[in-house]
Amino acid sequence: MYPEPARHAPAERAVEVHQTTPIPPAVVHPAPVVPVQPGTVPAVASIVLPDGRIVTGYAIDAVRPEPVTAKPAVSRTAVNVALGGVGFLAVCGGLLLLTSFIAALTAFIGQLITLAAVIFGGWIAVQVLSASGHKGGTTVNIRRAVIKRNHFHG
Numbered sequence: 001m002y003p004e005p006a007r008h009a010p011a012e013r014a015v016e017v018h019q020t021t022p023i024p025p026a027v028v029h030p031a032p033v034v035p036v037q038p039g040t041v042p043a044v045a046s047i048v049l050p051d052g053r054i055v056t057g058y059a060i061d062a063v064r065p066e067p068v069t070a071k072p073a074v075s076r077t078a079v080n081v082a083l084g085g086v087g088f089l090a091v092c093g094g095l096l097l098l099t100s101f102i103a104a105l106t107a108f109i110g111q112l113i114t115l116a117a118v119i120f121g122g123w124i125a126v127q128v129l130s131a132s133g134h135k136g137g138t139t140v141n142i143r144r145a146v147i148k149r150n151h152f153h154g
Contacts, residue, residue, distance in 0.1 A: 046056045
């Protein structure tokens, strides 16, 4: 894995030595501590616990949320215009659906009429074709020849 060292004189190899340069630590000057007096002296409160111990501390004012800014009033005209637009769109959609329904109903009635005409016409054709002719079969005269029950008689 490692190359084999040379077998001849080891003293011939040059060696470099690197010296690290120490870096002096940064000098930190602490800020002077200046006691600051609060604007007002907070009140000290003492509480007696049920087991008789007394806890003393400063009362902390509760954090008050920022006052809610009043919402700007919405104009009655803007509300009426918005509601009128919604109503107009609802009426247009309803008329479109009504028109589609009437068109579909008209097409359906037309198909029913066509179906009734086909059925009634077929029934009439069966009645007409079965009532004419002799009981023995259908007779057709073509150029003085008589075809009776698929037999040609000249």
